[in-house]
Amino acid sequence: MASASDAQDAVDPARRAALVTTGVVGGAGVVAAATPFVASFTPSERAKAAGAPVEVDLSDIAPGTMKTVEWRGKPVWVLRRTPEMIAAVKKTDGRVADPESKRAAYPTPPYARNELRSIKPDFLIVVGICTHLGCSPVGPMAAGSNLALGDDMGFLCPCHGSTFDLAGRVFKDKPAPDNLEVPPHKYLSETLVLVGDDSKA
Numbered sequence: 001m002a003s004a005s006d007a008q009d010a011v012d013p014a015r016r017a018a019l020v021t022t023g024v025v026g027g028a029g030v031v032a033a034a035t036p037f038v039a040s041f042t043p044s045e046r047a048k049a050a051g052a053p054v055e056v057d058l059s060d061i062a063p064g065t066m067k068t069v070e071w072r073g074k075p076v077w078v079l080r081r082t083p084e085m086i087a088a089v090k091k092t093d094g095r096v097a098d099p100e101s102k103r104a105a106y107p108t109p110p111y112a113r114n115e116l117r118s119i120k121p122d123f124l125i126v127v128g129i130c131t132h133l134g135c136s137p138v139g140p141m142a143a144g145s146n147l148a149l150g151d152d153m154g155f156l157c158p159c160h161g162s163t164f165d166l167a168g169r170v171f172k173d174k175p176a177p178d179n180l181e182v183p184p185h186k187y188l189s190e191t192l193v194l195v196g197d198d199s200k201a
């Protein structure tokens with residue numbers, strides 16, 4: 001009776017070489033097939049650029065006007081508030097649902113967790129997407145220009161009637177559950193703000 005070692009010795013060397021070659025080629029094929037799949041988990045340059053911080057020049061925003069920039073595929077509003085607009089925000093404290101921006105669904109950065117929801121009183125920086133169903137609000141509207149806002153100044157989401165004051169705070173009893181999102185941001189100079197990055201802000 002042949003032992004196991006005798007059986008191993010009986011394997012044809014040519015066949016052994018063929019088996020080894022087949023295994024190596026098969027392994028290389030698996031690696032080649034897996035490489036594009038694994039590479040797909042790495043963000044493309046376009047995706048990286050889409051998520052990159054955006055510099056916004058404030059020097060060309062006149063008081064009372066707003067500039068819209070895109071960050072991560074979302075519109076970000078940069079509103080330069082007038083003294084009248086700032087005063088209008090202070091009048092709405094008792095009528096907004098979350099005056100101190102404490103709700104956690106859209107966390108407000110600590111530096112914007114104040115009445116005006118901003119680092120600098122005259123500049124409001126928020127994502128221009130309604131927190132109800134993702135519609136785009138319109139504004140800023142002057143007081144008395146729209147029945148939905150009445151005597152208030154602010155933004156109106158025409159889809160379902162949510163209204164926000166000029167700090168992006170939603171009024172009470174509206175469909176939107178939260179204030180407009182304040183994106184991370186920091187000032188690089190008096191006339192330049194970086195949206196999407198607040199490191200060492």
